[in-house]
Amino acid sequence: MSHAARLQELGIELPSVAKPVAAYVPAVQAGDQVWTSGQLPFKDGELMAVGKVGADVSAEDAYTYARQAALNAIAAVDALVGVDNVARVLKVVGFVASDPSFSGQPAVINGASELMQEVFGEAGEHARSAVGVAVLPLDSPVEVELVVELKR
Known part of the structure; x- marks a missing residue:
């Protein structure tokens, strides 16, 4: 299935x-790879939430926002080369604007990782980083980047 x-x-x-x-x-293409810029959880042109995870934003909501940011990253790949040209997802990098006491970044970025596996199947299994940061652009709670390999 495509x-x-x-x-x-x-x-x-x-x-x-x-x-x-x-x-x-x-997004940019370099050889047989596409690298996306960090994508925020925009939906219908609006940022879905602002604030720090663990203070203003729950981890459960942040999971949803990471999923949306990852969907936006897939859209960037699709616009550049077409989603059906993806051979596999190589890397997901997720940033979580975190309250200093919050340490659940991996569970938040699972929102992005699980979407990759749902959409791309085995080709969606990837290496990953989930990083807590003090603040993200526009006070977004999450930001997600992708690196994908293209079919030859």
Whole structure:
């Protein structure tokens, strides 16, 4: 089954690519890889939430926001090369704007990782970093980047 067909089967519609908030592009291709810029949890042109996870934002809600940010990253890949040209997801990098006492970053970024596995199956299994940070752009609670390998 193609990745586009899998998205359709899951009832997932790729959003429009979020407009960059600074001087960068949403994704670039280098050889047989695509690297996305950090994607925030924009939905319908609006940031879904602001604040620190563990204080203003629950870990459960942040999981949902990480999933949305990852969906936005898939949309950036799709706009550049087409989602069906993805051979596998190599790396997911997730940043979580965290209250100093919060240490559940891996569970939050599972929102992104589990989406990769749902959409891409075994090709969605990836290396990953889940990093707690003091603040993210626009006071977003999460940011997600992808590196994917393209079919040859």
